[in-house]
Structure formats: C-alpha cells, structure tokens
Amino acid sequence: MTSNKTNNVISLHAVKKRYGNETVVSDVSFDIQSGECVVLVGHNGAGKTTLMKLMLGLTRPSSGEVNVLGANPAVSSAIAQHKTLGYLPESVAFYEAMTGREVLAFYARLKEASTVDCDNLLDVVGLAHAAKRRVGTYSKGMRQRLGLAQAMLGNPQLLFLDEPTTGLDPILRQQFYQLIDALHKEGATSVISSHALNEVEARANRFIIMKAGNMIASGTLDELYQLAALPVRLKVSVTPGQTANVAERLGSATNISEINDQVLNLTCINGEKMPLIRRITELGEVVNDLQIMPPKLDEVYSHFMNNHRTDGGQP
Amino acid sequence: MKMLWILATKELRDGLRNRWIAAAIIVLGTLALALSLLGSAPTGTVKASAMDISVISLASLSVYLIPLIALMLSFDALVGEFERGTMMLLLTYPVKRWQVIMGKFLGHVLILFIAIFAGYGGAMLILTFVNGASLDGWQAYVSMMANSLLLGAVFIALGYLVSVLVKERATAAGTAIGLWLVFVVLYDLLLFGLLLVDEGQVIGQQLFSMLMLISPTDTYRILNLSMFDGVSQAAGIAGIASEAGLSGTLLISVLLLWIAAPLAATLLVFQKREL
Structure with a gap:
C-alpha cells in the first residue's frame, strides 16, 4: 500500500463515517505529505475529531480507505507505528490518582521513550513544580499542558493535535508553537484542528475546511484567498x-x-x-x-462557511 | 510481555495507592484469623487438625468474599476508562487491545494474589504458632489459597465481560452485584430446591456432578473440600468427589475454562469496539 514516490504520510480516499443514521463524515479525500503542517478548520461537529479518530485507527470508516504511514491504522499490526505518533485529544483525561510525573512516565514506557524526556517536557510545559502532585488536583490548563507533554514524548514524527491551545495562556501558546516548530524542523508532520484561525495562520502549510462532515475547501492560504475571491x-x-x-x-x-x-x-x-x-x-x-x-483569514473562513450549503444544512 | 508488565504494574500501583490492597489484606486476614481461632475450639478430641478445620471454614467464607472482591476490582476496569476518556488516549499508544485486557488482568490477579497470600497466609503463620501444624495441613491450606486465587481470577474475567458490555459504570456495578448473587447464592438455592422436588428420580449422581461443575463457586467448594484426606474427613465428605469422578485436574480445568471464556469474549467485544 505504500507509495513512497508521492511521500504521502496520510491519505484518505472517499472516506465516509456514519454513526447509526447520522453521517459524521461524508466522502472526504485528501493527502498529507511528509513534513506538512495541515490545519483542519470547522465548527464544532464538523467532523474534525472524527477524522482524527479515523486517522488514529480508533474508529473504522463506514466506507472508503484510510492510510496512515503506509498502513490501515485500524488493524492491529499498524499499532507498532504508534511509537512515532503523538496525539492530544480534544478534552484530555488522565488517571487521576497518579502524579503528573507518573502519568508521563507511564506513557513514556509504553512508547519506549526515555524517562529523562519526562522531566524535560514537564519543565517545558511549565509543570515541573506540580510534577509530584496528583493529576486529580490539576486545573484545566494544567491538564492541557500535561496532555501536550504526553503528545511530545519520544520525538513524534506524526502529531495529531485536537484543539491544542484551548485553556492555555498566551505565553504558553507561544511556547507550544515553538515546540511544534522545533519538531517540524526535524521533519515531523502534523495535523492540527482549530477554530482559532489567526493563531495557526503562520504555521500551517495547508488548510482543510470542514463543514457538516464535508470537506468544502482545501489548500494553502493563497489558494484559499483565490478560491474565495474576496x-x-x-x-x-x-x-x-x-x-x-x-x-x-x-x-x-x-x-x-x-x-x-x-x-x-x-x-x-x-x-x-x-x-x-x-x-x-x-x-x-x-x-x-x-x-x-x-482579506483577513476569518473573512475567508466565514466566506466558505456561509456560501457553501450542504445537504445537512447546518449553519 | 513488556507491555503487559507496564500495564499490570500500573494497576498494581493503583491498588496500593488507593489502599485497596491494604483493605483487602486486613479483611481477609482478620476473618481468617477469627474463623480459625474460634473454629479450632470445638475440634476438641476429634482427630481433625486445626489447620484442616480452618481450610473448611475459610473455603466456605471465600466462596462469598473472593468473588465479591474480584468483581469490585474488575467491574470498572473498562467501562470506567471508556467513560473518563483515558482509554482513547491509551489506544493511540503502541499497545494492542489484547494487551490492554491481559495487562489489566495480570495486574488485578497480582493484586488478588497479594491480598490472599498476605491475608490468609498471615493468618496461617499465626495459626502455626498457636496450634502447630502438619505438612498435610499446610499443603491443604496453601492449595486453598491457590484455589481462591483461581476463583478470584474467574470473577475478574467475568467482571471485565460486564465492564466491556455495558455503557455506564453504574450499570456495570449493578450487573456485577447481580452476577455475584446468581453464582454465589441463587444457583445453589435453585439446585437445592431442584433436588428437594426431584427426590432423586431424575437427577442422578452424574447429572448432579455436572450441575455442580456448571458453577465456578461449587467447583471451587468441591476442589477445596475433597482433595486432601484430612480436610474431606473433617468435612464429612470423604471419597465423595472421587466416587463422582471429579478429579482435581478436572475441577481445575473447569475453573480455567471459566477464566478463559469470559476473557476471550471480552477481547472479542473490545476488538470490535469503536471509540
């Protein structure tokens, strides 16, 4: 299934996902190449999280093909590749009884990453002072930071970040994007979902705009400007x-x-x-x-959101 | 194997952290000691050793207690992680789903092992000091502890099956209690009632043995009471198991099957599950 000549890290072909009668993702196809930083944009319920879960192999498509790192992510033989993968879920949950340090060490061991990384990462996300406290006592922002730290474990080559900066203060956001930039310099690929567009504008190579389960536009910022013809x-x-x-x-x-x-x-x-x-x-x-x-990116975004009517008809 | 160990030690640490293991050791140890010390008084001049009597009373107690402890440990294991969202993150790590189940199982069995061997074993040591003990008595006692662990493992596996099938933690807790009632109380009552009504017309010894083997708790009872001469004589059921063709190997195989089947079913459901 690998097609090295195109260098695709991720490729989706005519992917549909239904939960019962509800179609969450309909007919989405795109390729993401090595080293790209792609941002999934859309309202809540547009199918961003489902797309991530499909790419992570947590769910299987109702029809169509998902290919990540040259394999179907939903089969158990693909799981060894997860060593080079980092994921930050939309609302991250941890084992509350463990301390921050223990949680991170547990995940590091699963990824066979060095536990020395843990202390560095805790330092980077500004949790060094709370490393020995139970996660149960952490605030929302602290959990999000711990979530980032676990996603960064073991220098991942492929990052999935679902609304990564919610609950982070501006300084930490900056630090966070610096981390992502550093990983990109080493050739990492990342998929970020966001509705804070201006924030990711400078970093993204490409945007995929989702609406009610449909991919309504995709391209670089310039391409989107041209498409929108604002x-x-x-x-x-x-x-x-x-x-x-x-x-x-x-x-x-x-x-x-x-x-x-x-x-x-x-x-x-x-x-x-x-x-x-x-x-x-x-x-x-x-x-x-x-x-x-x-035109501002927000204007481009709202142009696509308002002018594209889908079957779902979601505003 | 390394993955299993990482996952198992996490469960083990949880057990130590929330004082679960400590509580179980204290409960099992105190009850074992109380039953044994009180129970050894009326042996009087009968030839039964105090250790054998302890095995009998502890086996009867464990039938109730061990499944309860095991279910309390396991009912939350999967549904809890689904509900909190920790399972989703865990499965994006290089862990296979069967490893998640087996790692948890290993961890929970280890917790139970520590609780049983520290609780019952501690009581055994005290008993040895007080009453002295024969090698036979020791063997019967130690195998009673091993059997209890097997029984516990059965109910851990059953607890996982409940945990993977239901949607909410509360439902899992309720179902686990129901399961405990059925296997520990209701099934035996039903069997007893059946025997009374039947008056030996249809249910012969063969069928009765079969019916006993269907229940893991009854299998455990027979296993403890019949495998050592001293114990079975003291229990007044000498030779019954061998007459019924119930060898130790058969009984242990039944328990192992009771572990393997729910685990396999859990795994099957879990593999298909989408998060």
Missing part, C-alpha cells in the same frame, strides 16, 4: 478636500465603498488590484498614503 480593500489618504476630485480622476469603474474629507476606501477583486494601484500612484502628490488590506 475583494481587496485599499485605503487612500489624500490632501484634505480633494477626495471628490480624486474619485473623479479614478474613473467611475472604481468601486468606492466609503468616502469622506480625506479618505477614500476602495475595494477591488484581486486581479484588478495592480492596475488600480498604478492608477492611484499616477495621481501624483495629492495622495498622501496608501494602505492595502488583503
């Missing part, structure tokens, strides 16, 4: 009192969304951006400033 906004500041004059000189084809004494807000589609900028610069000294504002 207007670019330009803010032109001119000499006070000259806005009407400027508007006239730009021509009636120009889409002016707002105008006041010194500022014109223009919108245009991506393809017309450069000609418009040229025309603005040709206006001469009357233009004081020009700001170009590409």
